[in-house]
Amino acid sequence: MSEVLRLRGRLSDRFRAPALWTLVLGGLVGSVLVTGFTPDQMQTWSYAGEFIRGMFPPDWSVLPQVLRGMGETVGIAFLGTFVAFVLAFPLAFLTARNITGPWVGVPLRWLMAMLRSVPEVLWAIIFVVATEFGNIPGVLALAAHNIGILTKLIGEVYEEAPIGPQEAMAATGAGRAGVVWFGILPWAMPTVLSHTFFRFECNIRSAAILGVVGAGGIGTLLMQHRQLFQYQMMTVDVVGIIALVVLADWLGAAVRKQVS
Amino acid sequence: MLAYKDVTKTYTPGQPPALLGATLRVAPGEMVALLGPSGAGKSTLIRCANGLVRPEAGAVTVAGQPVITLGSAELRAVRRKVAVIFQEFHLIDRFSVLKNVLTGRLGQVSFWRAALGLWSAADVAMARELLARVGLEGQERKLARELSGGQRQRVAIARAMMQAPEILLGDEPVASLDPVTGRSILRLIADLTVERRLTTVLSLHDVTLAREFCLRAVGVSGGRIVYDGPMADVTPDVMNAIYGSGGV
Numbered sequence: 389m390s391e392v393l394r395l396r397g398r399l400s401d402r403f404r405a406p407a408l409w410t411l412v413l414g415g416l417v418g419s420v421l422v423t424g425f426t427p428d429q430m431q432t433w434s435y436a437g438e439f440i441r442g443m444f445p446p447d448w449s450v451l452p453q454v455l456r457g458m459g460e461t462v463g464i465a466f467l468g469t470f471v472a473f474v475l476a477f478p479l480a481f482l483t484a485r486n487i488t489g490p491w492v493g494v495p496l497r498w499l500m501a502m503l504r505s506v507p508e509v510l511w512a513i514i515f516v517v518a519t520e521f522g523n524i525p526g527v528l529a530l531a532a533h534n535i536g537i538l539t540k541l542i543g544e545v546y547e548e549a550p551i552g553p554q555e556a557m558a559a560t561g562a563g564r565a566g567v568v569w570f571g572i573l574p575w576a577m578p579t580v581l582s583h584t585f586f587r588f589e590c591n592i593r594s595a596a597i598l599g600v601v602g603a604g605g606i607g608t609l610l611m612q613h614r615q616l617f618q619y620q621m622m623t624v625d626v627v628g629i630i631a632l633v634v635l636a637d638w639l640g641a642a643v644r645k646q647v648s
Numbered sequence: 649m650l651a652y653k654d655v656t657k658t659y660t661p662g663q664p665p666a667l668l669g670a671t672l673r674v675a676p677g678e679m680v681a682l683l684g685p686s687g688a689g690k691s692t693l694i695r696c697a698n699g700l701v702r703p704e705a706g707a708v709t710v711a712g713q714p715v716i717t718l719g720s721a722e723l724r725a726v727r728r729k730v731a732v733i734f735q736e737f738h739l740i741d742r743f744s745v746l747k748n749v750l751t752g753r754l755g756q757v758s759f760w761r762a763a764l765g766l767w768s769a770a771d772v773a774m775a776r777e778l779l780a781r782v783g784l785e786g787q788e789r790k791l792a793r794e795l796s797g798g799q800r801q802r803v804a805i806a807r808a809m810m811q812a813p814e815i816l817l818g819d820e821p822v823a824s825l826d827p828v829t830g831r832s833i834l835r836l837i838a839d840l841t842v843e844r845r846l847t848t849v850l851s852l853h854d855v856t857l858a859r860e861f862c863l864r865a866v867g868v869s870g871g872r873i874v875y876d877g878p879m880a881d882v883t884p885d886v887m888n889a890i891y892g893s894g895g896v
């Protein structure tokens with residue numbers, strides 16, 4: 389390591405601890421002020437006990453509906469991921485700097501950044517208003533957000549592809565398409581698929597909540613039961629959501645193990 | 649026939665050129681060793697011959713056609729005639745040996761046929777023949793990543809021959825291999841050069857190996873061609889001129 393770097397390392401070491409403390413303390417004071425979170429507000433927690441008591445015993449009669457809702461949620465997540473992948477896979481060729489020039493790449497990267505900067509829930513609200521309640525706006529919301537994410541992730545995989553095989557393909561006289569298809573894709577595909585599965589996993593979690601704003605799946609039941617004060621049924625909804633999240637975790641772990 | 653005339657290439661303005669006024673002719677059936685220290689410009693010289701590097705001055709001619717001024721479609725046509733093998737082989741690791749060889753045909757077949765794997769029976773037969781020629785009969789279905797270094801370079805050579813090239817370029821084709829394997833690869837290249845009347849140029853850092861296989865040497869130093877003549881005349885003085893006083 390160069391002398392300059394080592395000196396910089398030592399300097400920042402000396403300042404690191406005080407800086408960290410200032411940040412944490414300042415953050416605490418600031419957050420309490422901003423949120424108005426004070427101990428006497430804990431009084432409202434007495435309602436919590438009542439509410440939780442009201443959730444038991446769970447009303448398992450809604451189980452068939454909850455299972456159906458869970459199925460819808462997984463379906464929304466799958467379709468949302470699928471649509472996003474089908475669009476992102478080719479779009480990523482246009483955002484990868486080593487494949488497409490800046491005239492197309494830069495505006496497209498901006499568009500993708502905008503798509504993914506809008507959270508799924510906000511997309512869901514927009515699509516529910518624009519279309520109707522139900523599963524379709526859920527699928528569209530996940531697709532819109534995830535096109536932005538997947539195009540970026542996949543485009544970056546293309547960019548990282550080693551240059552050697554690409555040059556070898558170009559040297560045979562292959563055109564641009566040939567260079568990309570044979571020089572980049574075989575190397576990129578496993579990572580591309582593993583990113584896509586990771587997003588599917590995330591989308592199961594997101595889809596479970598989207599129903600709360602009317603975009604289908606098990607969240608719809610949660611919202612309905614809460615509005616009708618059917619807390620014992622809501623318990624089953626919550627169990628269903630937890631089961632989905634556990635399922636997503638397990639699925640993701642299994643796929644990652646396969647890929648690596 | 650491969651010809652360079654006064655070829656100059658500067659990668660970074662303000663830096664000394666990687667290649668300065670290089671002039672060289674290599675005839676069919678000839679196998680030339682490019683010698684020179686690291687950074688001399690050997691790779692640059694090789695890569696100018698198929699447009700992987702575009703020099704700013706001079707002319708490179710492949711089979712009578714100028715390379716430097718070509719548009720991309722014409723450049724592709726020239727590249728079909730110029731096969732390249734690399735130090736790190738640059739195979740597609742996840743493809744089978746046979747499919748790797750078939751990619752040598754990418755300059756000739758339409759992209760869609762290649763992408764869909766619709767190779768013609770003639771191409772597949774040719775790929776199998778070439779694999780037998782390089783000593784890999786029966787290994788067609790193995791994945792490239794399952795092969796040893798020497799076997800990989802043999803696949804790369806078969807892929808190069810799949811282009812039915814007039815010119816064969818090798819950038820340190822045996823530098824990643826042990827001497828015994830390297831020798832067998834150079835033997836194969838030398839035989840193919842004679843059989844197919846290829847115009848072959850190889851950069852080699854192992855001068856002993858170069859002496860065994862090449863009758864002609866071209867010495868590069870600081871971007872200039874400082875020696876061009878029979879390998880037999882590469883005396884210690886010539887070695888000094890190419891590699892500097894540190895050379896052997």
Ligand SMILES: Nc1ncnc2c1ncn2[C@@H]1O[C@H](COP(=O)(O)OP(=O)(O)OP(=O)(O)O)[C@@H](O)[C@H]1O
Nearest residue numbers: 659660665666684685686687688689690691692693
């Ligand atoms: N892509 C590049 N960008 C900038 N400079 C480069 C590039 N490629 C080569 N150079 C420079 O050009 C000069 C010649 O490099 P070249 O790779 O042709 O040498 P070489 O003889 O092949 O060396 P080696 O034996 O180490 O492979 C070197 O000074 C190198 O730093």
Ligand SMILES: [Mg+2]
Nearest residue numbers: 690691692819
């Ligand atoms: Mg080199």
